[in-house]
Amino acid sequence: MADAVAEAKEEIRRRLADAIRDMEVETAADTARVITTAGWFEMELLETAVAAGMSEASRLYEEGEYFIPELLSCADAAEEATKIFRPYMMGQRPEPKGCVVIGSVAGDTHDIGKNIVALVVEAAGYDVFDIGRDVSAERFVDAVIEKQADALALASLMTTSMNHMADVIQLMERRGCRQSCRVIVGGKPISPSFAQKIGADYYSASAGDTVRILDEIMKTHGN
């Protein structure tokens, strides 16, 4: 009997992960409702199902099978399921791996890439505070201090705005939060040499890259 229940749970966990991977918003919501109706509120089931679906979506994106519209649609399906799970997840959410503040720098209203990074990083188990686009250095540093962020991820898609990344790093120095928070920079015009030049800790070329960097940061600098 116990085996049968375990099998049923695994089957439905798989069904939800598949629905998320396949961008099926309605199926994801229906499956989530089946799970809550059955009273299966274990964190492991709720969270791993959504995480597995998003992780497969991220893999397909990294492999060039999915593109941004597909990845965003997977995230919609994951969000639908999470909305249904949320009341049951209270109090049993596991510790996040770390805390990341992310945003596009001042002068830059492009945020598609930044949003994708935020999505993938969140799916990988981090607390993500996305403070939007066209964000001033002051707002970035305020958020880093307020959230006691382990990392700050700065995005820029424009050569006209990329220099503002240096302003953020300098302000972090002046306000005394540079040592406690690693800075990752990325975006189309950004290169590893630019990252080095402005004093960032890491250059990230993709959403997957950002997760790998964060895992490394938490391993070497995490509490």
Added chain:
Amino acid sequence: MDALTPKERLLRSLAKKKVDRHPVICPGGMMNAALVEIMQKSGHTLPEAHHVDSLMRELAYDVEENTGFENFGIPFCMTVEAEALGSPIDFGTLSCEPKIKVEAFQSVKDVQFKPKGTMAKSSRVAAVVQSLHYLSQKYPDIPAIGSLTGPLSTSASIVDPMTFLKQLRREKEAAHKVIDYVTQHLIEYARLMVDNGATVISIADPTATGEILGPKMFKEYAVFYLNMLTDAIHEMGVPVIIHICGEMAMVKPQIAELHGDAISVDAFVNLKQMKEEYNTLTTMGNLSTYLLEFSNPDTIYKQAKVLLRNNIDIISPACGLSTSTKLKNIQAFTTAIKEE
């Protein structure tokens, strides 16, 4: 001594005819060359020049005179179209380009369709076409390039871009309706430019990249609407440059389907290889804007010579320039091409 005028040279290059040397241009719009240094010198400044036609044309002239680029390129931003179709604009500063404050609509299903004639009623469209008229009349040997923001980028500037991208999959019919509507207005805007003396229309569509859309949607949306717009401009008797941002490996076969007279690409695209693969393609590009901003005149000069050696048909920056790029760097670039 040059045998052709800059206008003849560019038009002949776009028509795949022989030229005395390669043209070096910067078409405006996304590829705006109104550098802070030029504006500080001339006193014709942004953001005011986004609105006032007398300032716009003076600044376009200053750019041509100072940089050595062989064209006038206007407007100086990518927001004219979206503003006319309802999105409020933050006009930025001297050094920072205008941007969409907030997209007018949350979803493709919410779009309120504006009637024909909307473009002609926009004061900024009027400033652009009046400037084109003045410059093309006063300097008939210099090509006046009218820059357009492409169908997908304009659509993603009036509809929240994240929702818009999802709706390309989930709400195909409504998405097509909005992009078609936008394209019809862009055709109307292009006609105003052409009727007022634009020599060439340049379309930049940074949302329409293979990296964002993938090959299937790139074909279904980007190629389809760029070609609809290009065909309409061709009917007006004017050639079209299409700039595609980003890495193109994924969408190379689709690039060959574009009807543009020249395809302009980003710095990391190997134009030499692309020319070899698609020998009928007129190539444009692609000096790194990063190099132009952060390098020195010597390196830039040498890199410009590489573009000549690779026989790139029309030489230009690879993408949008930083307004803080040093003028001497741009001059090293254009000098290297002109002394060919």
